[in-house]
Amino acid sequence: MSVETKNIRNVVLLGHSGSGKTTLSETMLFESGAINRMGSVEAGNTMSDYTNIEQERGNSLFSSLMHVNWRDCKINILDTPGFDDFVGEVICSLKVADTALMVLNSTSGVEVGTEILWEYVTEFGTPTVFVINQIDHEKSDFEATLEQTIARFGPKVLPIQYPYTQGANFNSIIDALRMVMYEFGPDGGKPVKKPIPDTEMAKAKEMHNALVEAAAENEEGLMEKYFDQGTLSEEDLTEGLRIALANQQIFPVFCCSAKQNKGSGRIMGFINDIAPSPADVPPYKLANGSTKSYDSAAPTSIFIYKTISEPQVGLVSYFKVYSGTLHTGDELINANNSTAERINQIFESKGKVRTSTETLIAGDLGVTLKLKNSHTNETLHAKGADIVIEPIHFPEPRIRTAVVPPSKSDMEKLIKALHQIEEEDPTLIVEQNSTLKQTIIHGQGQLHLDLIKYRIEKAFGVHMDFERPRIPYRETITRVANEVYRHKKQSGGAGQFGEVHMRIEPYYEGMPDPDGLTVRNVEIDDLDWGGKLAFYWCIVGGTIDAKYSSAIKKGIMQKMVEGPLTGSNCQDIRVSIYDGKMHPVDSNDMAFMLASIGAFKAAFKNAGPQILEPIYEVDITCSDSVMGDIMGDLQSRRALIMGMDSDGHYQKIKARVPIAEMYQYSSTLRSLSQGKAKFTRKFAEYVPVTPDIQQRLIAEHQEEEED
Ligand SMILES: Nc1nc2c(ncn2[C@@H]2O[C@H](COP(=O)(O)OP(=O)(O)O)[C@@H](O)[C@H]2O)c(=O)[nH]1
Ligand SMILES: [Mg+2]
Known part of the structure; x- marks a missing residue:
């Protein structure tokens, strides 16, 4: 209809x-x-x-x-x-x-x-x-x-x-x-x-008057009528309530x-x-910041708000018509990737049951199948209707876990399945982390991840085990260190020779030039994982040919990716190359890269190396009765309580917690509170770990290396 x-x-x-x-x-x-x-x-x-x-x-x-x-x-x-x-x-x-x-x-x-x-x-x-x-x-x-x-x-x-x-x-x-x-x-x-019983009349009238007043209050015309007549007609009352409801x-x-x-x-x-129709609500937002009203006479546009995949059917797209009228057979363009999509069928939905229909008008909700290349959060529109609906902003993930298949050979199948679910579920993020050497999934809670595991096993026939995710620690330094390193190898014919004199310092924005050195060239790189590497070329008198500078930087970058302490990413370091030696025959890129790696590793150890760990801002909402238990548990997680706020019946706790202590927090919170607590978390910053934790992490890394 x-x-x-x-x-x-x-x-x-x-x-x-x-x-x-x-x-x-x-x-x-x-x-x-x-x-x-x-x-x-x-x-x-x-x-x-x-x-x-x-x-x-x-x-x-x-x-x-x-x-x-x-x-x-x-x-x-x-x-x-x-x-x-x-x-x-x-x-x-x-x-x-x-x-x-x-x-x-x-x-x-x-x-x-x-x-x-x-x-x-x-x-x-x-x-x-x-x-x-x-x-x-x-x-x-x-x-x-x-x-x-x-x-x-x-x-x-x-x-x-x-x-x-x-x-x-x-x-x-x-x-x-x-x-x-x-x-x-x-x-x-x-x-x-039935008539309202006499005993209830006074209470009902009082409620009625409050409604009439609320209806009158939001419309000047109605307010005047109300003052003149002392009440409102049923029509005016409906109109006033409609406006008041629509405007919250x-x-x-x-x-x-x-x-x-x-x-x-x-x-x-x-x-x-009384509830507003799409024609009565404030205009909707477009991606470019402007707004538009639902208009069935305008060119057609629809927005996909949800996508699922069904066995035997394939992709099922749920959409809202934002303008015009959608007809079966319409050719639309995906505004996000310019794919032309034909709407072969339109359905109205009653849960599982779909009934096909010929048209849907602006404001209505419907379903279509088998779109080629269109996903949740994308707009499809008729040629000429150049609008993009503002996308949905999904919340940040709250928990993470590493996943592995029981047999390594199923890894590829597992990743494929995860990516398919990721396409349907915008709150799932799949990350293949090469530094941590783990596949990590991020989601909204243990129940969410359990459901993904269930679906992967049922629909894709791949098993998936949860594993403790490694922590993306960072490494940096706290003071200056100089190092001279010579890489020399003599074996039969051609040898290898390179000598590098290197200074490393903690990097910060706007720092002065390195003391006592002549700066010839500066490169400051933003690192993929955050933070910077500043590379200063300070060679005077040609002791190292400038052509070796990129090999030297490559060596440093290799150790920045895989830090000297625990193999974690390094950040915020300035490296100055200020002297060195070449050999007329045996010097080459490889020799200088190896010399650079050697110099960096040795300098790093003398530069007050420091492991940093990620800290998250955690907001918890819970009922009074479970507050004590939640606080006690937070204390055991090295949490810093930043604030507490009472909001009527509920308590809000703000804390900063190392991510290393947040493993399976969603389940813990659920059982601690019998479901009477919720939390969100957001990355805050990297902070130095304490010396005992640093020692433990280095020892753990060494053990792993020896394995
Ligand atoms: N006594 C009573 N039980 C209800 C009522 N509405 C729902 N329930 C029960 O409450 C439970 C949860 O209902 P459900 O509709 O699944 O809640 P939802 O999680 O909000 O969708 C079920 O056992 C329902 O039978 C009601 O009006 N009266
Ligand atoms: Mg329900």
Whole structure:
């Protein structure tokens, strides 16, 4: 079915794991008639959690796209996984959603997942509706959950509804916007409208007035009417709330039992009446910084927000139409790599089930198959529509591990499989590190990496073991040292001869010329791994021919790559070549390179060599109850606590931690906190290790060399 842009609603379901997002999406599909039997997470037969691994685990791991028709609207529903490990799936969905439903569990209130997701909602500026779910649960506490939500997210959080009764007797909801009570039968579904009981009238009226005021506040015209008439007509109220929601001036709160299908219809009604369509939201951003509005009359452009590969099908691309109307058979150009792509088929999606359609209009979400050379985060557009949608910015990885196949001969197969998953999953980074001599994968958490291992084994038939990743230490020096080194070899015919006089010093920006030397030439190189090598040629009187300077520098570079202490990369060193000797017959490039290596190694040892280790800035959000354990654990990881902040119910810890102490931190944190803590990390800087650690690292390296 083709609908107009103003009738499209793109809604993402967000919330802590287990709050009931997948169940709510199933209820919405059932209630709207999109499916005629309601599945459950327990039975593993929901429309959203359709992959084998999700059914096995009883949890969403991927985002999924579904849609329903509700009155005049097509509502696209994006269900997301609650685990922070799969935040990439959440961000993709947020990119294309125009409204978020933040699902809360009324038995546990605002949770860590809610906190983290709120940050993303704020960053994306997504209009947000809270849904307090599980009101039928015996431990349901709507009031406490609402109170926490207001305390945490501010006075713009405004209840539209509250349950008349909760727990086992839950069967009615008082709606302060419509000023009516909905009463459900035992099977939920369509409720009967009843008058609000007298005992609840004062409370309902007070809530209603707060909504009217919020609606009036954001529009001058409505404000005047409100002052004149003391109230607003239903139409004006709807209009005012629409504007307020779209501009994040209100965060309405609903309540429901997704499991018993009580309340989802009213939520869809609100989405239909008040949630913004793509035509109502602020213009979207383009890669070049300018903005544009959804316009179905403009030339066609689509943006791929997610790619997966399915057995027997190949690449499946999920996209949003940003302008124009997409028709089957359209020829589009990939703006990122100029590949021409033909859209052979267009589908609408209900989880696993895809139904083909002829057209999709600006603002709508859909699926296409078998694109030749187009990936997540790329724009395809019609000839002449030269626009590129601003790409999604994915979060930095939080954990790393080395991977190896049980048998070395499978390495190539493993790398190929990893790269294929990397293409689908922008939060996975695969790194073949030649200095560390390991293949390292970076991801969002242990669960994320475990899922990748599972997929590689199931889909590619390659096994993969995790191994402790080596640490990318660096080596540098702390003081000046001079060295004279002669490389001389006499064997039968031609010999080898080169003598190099070298000074090495710690390099820093703007340092004065080397004391007492005459500088003839300066080369300062940025090293691939960070830091610099400054190479000063200070030869007077031609004691070494300038033609040997590149061989000498090559020797130094070889030791910069593989440092003298532990074989780690070196950084920030100035090397000055100030004297030497040549032999008329036996001198050549090789001889000078070897002399240079010898001089550098010897000088390095006398120059106060220092190993540096990478330090990360770690931000932890956790609940009060687990704070002590987390702090204690951090102390055992050589962490420096930089700050602590209390944020309502949650504590935020800022620390600097050596990456060497972060191995498997994601699992440790999960078990320390029973899931009530999350963390992010970012590279901060390299700092010197203590002498005892330095000694240990050198000894370990020597042992390895001897092996
Ligand atoms: N009692 C009750 N349980 C619910 C409700 N909604 C979901 N659940 C249960 O809560 C668990 C997690 O639900 P799920 O939809 O997978 O949550 P998600 O992780 O947010 O997708 C499942 O066992 C559901 O059956 C509800 O409204 N009431
Ligand atoms: Mg789920």
